[in-house]
Amino acid sequence: MSVLEHRERLNFDLGFVDIGCSEHALNWLRRQGVIVVDGAILAADFPRERYGYHLAQICRPYLPDLFEAWEVISWVDCDAWFQDASFIDILFQEAIAHPADVLASTELHYTYVGGDGRPVTNQTALQRYYSAIYEPELAARLTGLPAINSGFIASHRSNPFWSAWKRQIEDIYLRRYGELGAVSRHFGEQFSLNALLRSDHAVRLFDPLYNYLCCWKTPFRDEDGTVRAALPPYPAIGMVHLAGGWRHFGDTYNERGLLYDRGTYLQADERRVLQKVAQSARFR
Template identity: 30%
Template sequence: MPLEEPSLSDVALVCAADGGYFGLLSGLVRSLKADPTARRMALSVLDLGLDPEHVGWLEGQGATVRAPDWDLDFPGRDGFPRWFRAMTARPFLPRHFPGHAVYLWIDSDAWVQDGTVLAHYVAAARQGKLAIVPELDRAYFNHYRRPKLLGWDQNHKAVAFAYGLAAANRLGRYPILNSGVFALAAEAPHWALWAEALERALNRRRLSRLSTDRLMVKIIEQTALNSIVFADWKAPVKRAPATFLPAWANWLCGKATPMFNPASGHLVEPHAPHRPLGVVHLAGAGVQKRTFRLSTPDGGTVETMLTFDAVEAVKAG
């Protein structure tokens, strides 16, 4: 059921990109402007290396654009690519875009198909909770694989890299909370907890240097956010309250290919009752540039990429 939301004018909808990701970012922005719920929020963009014409286009769409510096210090920082500043900036969004009551982050490789879902994020955030989606769904392929040797998967490895083996043993079996879409109130304690957890992870002593060539580094801010939500009471930080939204609120296309409903023109869940997806997230190897053959509920197929522009073209016939 759509959630009634009296006002969204105090919500900052934040995204980020460099020049290489502008194509995806522009699709996200167009999806926001096409949606009656999303366009009531204040569009805010972190500039990670956009071209001047990109910034001009964004400002023409009503966006506030800010170029972040490094928000945290860590070994080898000066050698890191500029895009990694989005990772250190996320726990500091109220500082980069002050004056809003709620901050709703959306990765630039995602786009909004049904903005009514955004009101659920905002409502939970107003209650002092982190609104976020676990990487769990009956359609996601990773739930149907054989267990790996010793039972350790990506989450165990990510936590071990960030906080050590003891933390991985405690927290590794929890589902991954995907930080590609989340909402938090400006005054929530999560921001400070997250910043502290991320700083500890980035400054932890290791035998090898930090490098964005490693997945564990690319997702380290997500691991830090997970750690403050799932931390037990003996951990250095206390557990931060959260509410977990369903997979269609942040559908990970790399984990399950959606279906397409020609009658409604929506990407939908691949299993019945085929609910329309709220946020379409093009996370996963090759997902952003691949052409998919999508099944339809009536037994047909449609070939398309999963970007906002491609799906709009299919809808238009």
């Protein structure tokens, strides 16, 4: 929704990979000119211990196949919205000028700190995930580096990275792990992305303000309605990534007005769902 009004000016197409939306929602997208593809077409290749949400992860290296006419491919998670859509044009220009690079950002920003002022880190969790997938030496090296977030990336369709990522995805999601299966497949696409971009493929990093992970440090809306990072000099956020799951959506994000357009587009029943989720999260 945050980019629809800019699409004609910035000259790009919008696609949506459906992994289980209602027909009402899909028809709304089609009326906006969005190209809808069925993520289930990938399901036959990934039959083992597959959860529904995994399709949203599995599909990412297949985007050049799903959208064959597109020169530059960009993935944006559905829990993110653009406050500064002009960055899309910059991103596409960079991808065309540097077709062998993957454009992405790290989960590292000076405002990602806790109440004690220390940087928020998930290195313990990263070590567990990487160790379940990779050999100890590679897992240790990747754990010591800032994670590259897979929620907003872009690259030219000719980049061999897409094929390499596809092979990694197929290995991770089809491999038999035993008791570590759930751990290994959860965010498997992001960990394989990091493994590739920290070894054989070039990454071109952009400012994390254009993939700002609100779960690491909750931003705020100023008096003019601009969403800003919560520490001086309070920079405006380019892309607001409402990561962290339903607990954050129902409580922090909704109540603090961080949804796109403050969530004014939500129907009454949708608001009730968010309120119910928020109440559930408080009592856990």
